[in-house]
Amino acid sequence: xxxxxxxxxxxxxxxxxxxxxxxxxxxxxxxxxxxxxxxxxxxxxxxxxxxxxxxxxxxxxxxxxxxxxxxxxxxxxxxxxxxxxxxxxxxxxxxxxxxxxxxxxxxxxxxxxxxxxxxxxxxxxxxxxxxxxxxxxxxxxxxxxxxxxxxxxxxxxxxxxxxxxxxxxxxxxxxxxxxxxxxxxxxxxxxxxxxxxxxxxxxxxxxxxxxxxxxxxxxxxxxxxxxxxxxxxxxxxxxxxxxxxxxxxxxxxxxxxxxxxxxxxxxxxxxxxxxxxxxxxxxxxxxxxxxxxxxxxxxxxxxxxxxxxxxxxxxxxxxxxxxxxxxxxxx
Amino acid sequence: xxxxxxxxxxxxxxxxxxxxxxxxxxxxxxxxxxxxxxxxxxxxxxxxxxxxxxxxxxxxxxxxxxxxxxxxxxxxxxxxxxxxxxxxxxxxxxxxxxxxxxxxxxxxxxxxxxxxxxxxxxxxxxxxxxxxx
Numbered sequence: 001x002x003x004x005x006x007x008x009x010x011x012x013x014x015x016x017x018x019x020x021x022x023x024x025x026x027x028x029x030x031x032x033x034x035x036x037x038x039x040x041x042x043x044x045x046x047x048x049x050x051x052x053x054x055x056x057x058x059x060x061x062x063x064x065x066x067x068x069x070x071x072x073x074x075x076x077x078x079x080x081x082x083x084x085x086x087x088x089x090x091x092x093x094x095x096x097x098x099x100x101x102x103x104x105x106x107x108x109x110x111x112x113x114x115x116x117x118x119x120x121x122x123x124x125x126x127x128x129x130x131x132x133x134x135x136x137x138x139x140x141x142x143x144x145x146x147x148x149x150x151x152x153x154x155x156x157x158x159x160x161x162x163x164x165x166x167x168x169x170x171x172x173x174x175x176x177x178x179x180x181x182x183x184x185x186x187x188x189x190x191x192x193x194x195x196x197x198x199x200x201x202x203x204x205x206x207x208x209x210x211x212x213x214x215x216x217x218x219x220x221x222x223x224x225x226x227x228x229x230x231x232x233x234x235x236x237x238x239x240x241x242x243x244x245x246x247x248x249x250x251x252x253x254x255x256x257x258x259x260x261x262x263x264x265x266x267x268x269x270x271x272x273x274x275x276x277x278x279x280x281x282x283x284x285x286x287x288x289x290x291x292x293x294x295x296x297x298x299x300x301x302x303x304x305x306x307x308x309x310x311x312x313x314x315x316x317x318x319x320x321x322x323x324x325x326x327x328x329x330x331x
Numbered sequence: 332x333x334x335x336x337x338x339x340x341x342x343x344x345x346x347x348x349x350x351x352x353x354x355x356x357x358x359x360x361x362x363x364x365x366x367x368x369x370x371x372x373x374x375x376x377x378x379x380x381x382x383x384x385x386x387x388x389x390x391x392x393x394x395x396x397x398x399x400x401x402x403x404x405x406x407x408x409x410x411x412x413x414x415x416x417x418x419x420x421x422x423x424x425x426x427x428x429x430x431x432x433x434x435x436x437x438x439x440x441x442x443x444x445x446x447x448x449x450x451x452x453x454x455x456x457x458x459x460x461x462x463x464x
Contacts, residue, residue, distance in 0.1 A: 118378075121411055
């Protein structure tokens with residue numbers, strides 16, 4: 001059995017699945033639009049949570065939150081189910097496919113056989129769509145892959161019931177009702193406002209102040225943890241920023257693309273200028289990643305290297321602070 | 332980032348004939364999706380991470396061969412796990428797993444317990460029991 005589903009490659013898995021599932025229902029909505037309405041632009045530093053032996057840095061909100069916000073703001077109904085039993089989870093999926101419903105799944109990355117080894121970590125908040133089943137296995141549309149792929153029932157079971165932080169517990173989801181007319185304008189304005197609020201929130205580890213906090217930490221790391229660990233911690237930041245799915249520059253380019261699209265829909269010229277500004281900020285994040293990656297090769301003058309990286313990050317925080325203040329006033 | 336600036340460096344993606352999507356500006360100033368084969372700085376960082384895991388795995392293997400550790404830490408590192416993840420996969424408490432790191436304790440483990448580890452490591456109980464490095 002096979003549903004009539006079209007695969008579109010996207011930068012990020014969650015936006016991609018959301019956009020692809022909605023496109024299947026005849027709602028043409030782009031990936032940046034999903035990302036923007038869901039207020040996906042973010043920063044958080046979680047020093048007490050270690051992944052791969054380094055503190056967690058994330059450039060997007062909790063997994064699932066973006067789609068949740070989009071659905072709420074556009075008045076779409078979404079069915080979500082979690083399972084205890086693997087058999088029941090598979091039955092429910094097959095039932096859906098029989099009813100011609102392509103289904104979104106939350107999965108763990110570690111057992112995804114079609115990913116290169118460099119990307120296979122115990123990261124459990126990946127998303128994909130299952131759109132059919134043949135004798136060889138399930139037909140998979142993984143939005144970060146160029147084309148559709150396949151997984152055997154056994155492999156699919158494994159990724160659906162991956163363990164660890166944010167375990168998917170077989171979670172599947174699909175839209176059940178879509179209103180005839182989507183009120184995009186209001187959703188966009190709301191999305192922009194929540195993005196500004198979460199980036200400017202006066203809490204130490206979130207948004208702009210989170211970036212500043214990391215910048216201060218980078219100065220301390222070499223003395224506290226030694227060069228090797230510091231480099232590894234920096235590596236984690238770069239990986240989170242540039243890992244498959246961010247579209248480059250820690251999602252800042254996707255956000256710029258959203259602002260550009262939004263300026264057309266809202267007929268707001270200010271947003272167009274701000275889109276350009278966000279692009280420049282994205283470029284600076286790329287520069288930061290580039291300079292951070294150089295610490296592995298260039299061993300001389302280490303103290304200075306870390307201080308200059310910290311300066312760079314602090315500057316980025318200042319830029320983003322000014323940016324989101326302006327953005328808040330423009331809608 | 333302009334469209335022509337999207338990096339096309341050799342990477343683990345290009346080796347597997349995969350591309351990833353970057354958002355970049357085209358000649359008219361509009362955002363478009365551009366496939367990228369990879370970016371050297373990212374590859375450097377990823378290689379460093381993999382190297383670190385390899386070092387940890389080698390160390391665990393050496394400890395196993397020296398008789399100072401059971402095979403569990405080795406397979407844990409090999410599967411890129413840490414205590415939290417292994418604890419979730421096996422359903423065992425972390426302090427119990429830590430105890431099982433000792434070769435003496437490991438040699439007395441019941442098949443039922445071993446089966447839990449074997450399942451987490453995707454191998455058979457016998458393979459795990461008789462693994463000598």
